[in-house]
Amino acid sequence: MQICQNLHCSNPFNPDSNKFCMSCGHSNFGKLLGNRYRVLKLLGEGGFGKTYAAEDTGRFDDACVIKQFFPQVSGTAALTKAAELFKQEAKRLFELGENHPQIPRLLAYFEQGSSLYLVQEFVQGQTLLAELHQQAFSEEQIQQLLVDLLPVLQFIHDRNVIHRDIKPENIMRRQKDGKLVLIDFGGAKQVTQTSLARQATGIYTIGYAPSEQMAGFASPASDLYALGATCARLLTQSLATQDANGNLCDRLYDPYNAQWLWRERLQEKDITISDELGQIIDKLLKHVARERYQSAAEVLQDLNFNKAKVAPSLSPQSPKVIKVIPKFKSSLFQSSQVSNTLPLKTFEFDVITVDTRGKEISRNRSSAQFFEEELGSGITLEMVSIPGGKFMMGSSLKEGHEREKPQHPVKVSGFFIGKYEVTQAQYKAIMGSNPSKFKGDTRPVEKVIWNEAIEFCEKLSHKTGRTYRLPSEAEWEYACRAGTTTPFYFGETITSNLVNYDGNYVYASELQSNYRKQTTPVGSFLPNAFGLYDMHGNAWEWCEDYYHENYQGAPMNGSAWLTAGDGIYRLLRGGSWYNVPSYCRSANRICAGVDNRNLYISFRVVFSK
Structure with missing residues (x-):
């Protein structure tokens, strides 16, 4: 079905069965707006005009949007002036769209009958x-x-x-x-609806x-x-x-x-x-x-947390003073051989790679070493050995946001990191409480503020005699990438069969998929090549670093960046069940206040000698 092309009629019209609109009798056979654009359906209308979905027959039937405006002026001179102003406004819109990726491109403008038209790029989304x-x-x-x-x-x-x-x-x-x-x-609405004075x-x-x-x-x-x-x-x-x-x-x-x-x-x-x-x-x-x-x-x-601004005072509802400095010092790892005195075990897993459509193109069997911490009552914490190495941190010029740049080389010493995000059972074993909204012993703990994650590390360190802490941002990305350079450790994209995120959105050419609207038990999906689970999606993970707006001046040795930044805001990595896929990329980074308590924020811990 199409829409009648009578400018004052928007009733359905079936070109296969009749060439005249059954409502107004208008002949629609072979007619195109601007001799090029085939109207498909009415998207909306108001006092200024109508908006249509259309096809550009001069450009392989590409989808486009046509905006039809009705000048609210009368008289030849006034209409001519309105058309000239409309042309000027169209030129401004053209220049905006051509020079900024978040403004739809203007493809054409024209006059037909007593109406003025803009043809714009069709933006798929909601x-x-x-x-x-x-x-x-x-x-x-x-x-x-x-x-x-x-x-x-x-x-x-x-x-x-x-x-x-x-x-x-x-x-x-x-x-x-x-x-x-x-x-x-x-602007175009304004030109067509106002008097010239x-x-x-x-x-x-x-x-x-x-x-x-x-x-x-x-x-x-x-x-x-x-x-x-x-x-x-x-x-x-x-x-x-x-x-x-x-x-x-x-x-x-x-x-x-x-x-x-x-x-x-x-x-x-x-x-x-x-x-x-x-x-x-x-x-x-x-x-x-x-x-x-x-x-x-x-x-x-x-x-972006004005560097000259003092730390904001607490609201009256805040239960306690916020501390932003951990009691233990983050250390640079001295050796990649951090595992030589620990009773290590080995586990095996599959590692897969997908193409831009989300289709599996390879699958390999791999293995990794880990040790277990006993937390009491049969609850354990599995810590996976990550070998030291070098990698390119951040996004390339063609990918990501300015906050992920410049891409730069980083050398990381070996360390251990949690196989999973800290679970609710593990958190309760150490902290004695469970703040999570989505309850389940094997689900990641969420609604944990940064200082509570730090406190968990301190109590875990006291219990085990080993120094646990949050990962540095460099360690986190190195562990997430696991030797890959693609946007995701699965390859060019992700699907909801691989990651817990908002599957209503896509990253590359994959199909829309499932949106679970909550966390899932840790280990529900395949791991990366280091044997780590849920580094993409499920829950955001706290890092130790202060927030900086980009990587200018960032450490290149894998340590946390704790200078010249805003200590009130800390890094979050990995995306969550709530986010679109682009937020789950290996290089994506956001920040939050240390007292930000949300149902998609969790953490995992790191240990090194």
Whole structure:
């Protein structure tokens, strides 16, 4: 079925059985928009126009999106002027899309009849609104959203472009790589809906736009306000709606007092977020524009943990003072032969490699050595021997994020690391408690803050007489890669048969797969070549290092990077059951505050002589 190409009709039309629309009688036989684009279906419509899914017959029937605008002006001169302004706006959109990968490319623009059209790249994926309907966003997801989108906003603002309509339905997560893409810029809408004497007015969505934008004075700070409103709604899963009489209902904003109530909604849901993120959102949502952040770069500076800023004070609800320095010292390993006095055992396992489609292309039998720590009540901790060696840490120029670069050589001495993430049974044996949401003795312990992971290491060290600690970031990546250089230790991609992650998304050419929405017992999937399990997915794992924005000046000897960084924030590695596949790559790195307690954060331990 196709859509009738009468500009004022959007009824289904079957070209195989009839060539006239049964609703309006319009002839559709052989007609194409712009003599090139075949309309497939209506995606949406509003006061400004309609959006269609289409095929580009001049480019091997490639999928594309067509936006049809109806100029709200009359008279030949006014229409001619509107068309000229539309052309200028199209040129600006073209330049944006050609120069930034998170803005859809503009493929064409044209006039037909009394309408104006933009043809844009089709972005396969789903909007954040669709994700929000599934569940509220976590603090980590909001932080990552800001990290992904703020550079895009800075890019467009530097080019004197204001988006004007930032909201969850205009932010799309691209399926192939999980990146957020900013869609549906308001400039073309503005050109076609305003009179020529009032070019500054008009485009906004109630519930996201600040008062100055609704009064016709949009600025970069207006986009930042809308981004703050988007974050607040994603955190609280609270959207503005209309009642049966068309009245606006919004539990997140009190218009009488011009006050946002997002903190109250979180409190009702018994959800807490860090004071740092809360302050950022509050500043984004300041009613007076001059009191807000004035640029996306300013927000990024705060989000990336401004090095000049003192450590934030604890909120009144915090149960104890946060310590950020472990009681034992992280040591550089003196020898790769750390196992010569331990009673080692050997275990065997299969190691597989997959192609970009997720299809197995090789399988080999391998083995590794390990020793066991007795924790009491029959509970043991298996520690796998990792030989020393050299590797290239981080992502190449063609892969990953700037925070994973520059790629650099690192020499790592031998060590032992947990065969699995610390399980709930192991954690309870040492700590006497189990904070996890997804209960199960063999599942990884989660909702563990960094300091509790450090305390676990200290108590385990005291119990066993061996010095246990968290891995350095370099050790973690070296252990994860296990000699591989591909994005994943399985090869070019992963599938939900190999890793516990959000299988609704893909990394390469594999099919969408299963999303379990919770942790799985450790050892449920095949290990890497070192015999380590769940280094991709299941739960994020704490590392010992301070967070640094990139690898400039990073140690090259495998030790933890504990200088010149922000001690309040520590590294997390590996991705989790909650994340898209790109977050589970061997090189991917994120950070979190030492008091971040979340149901997808765990850890594993390291021992060395």
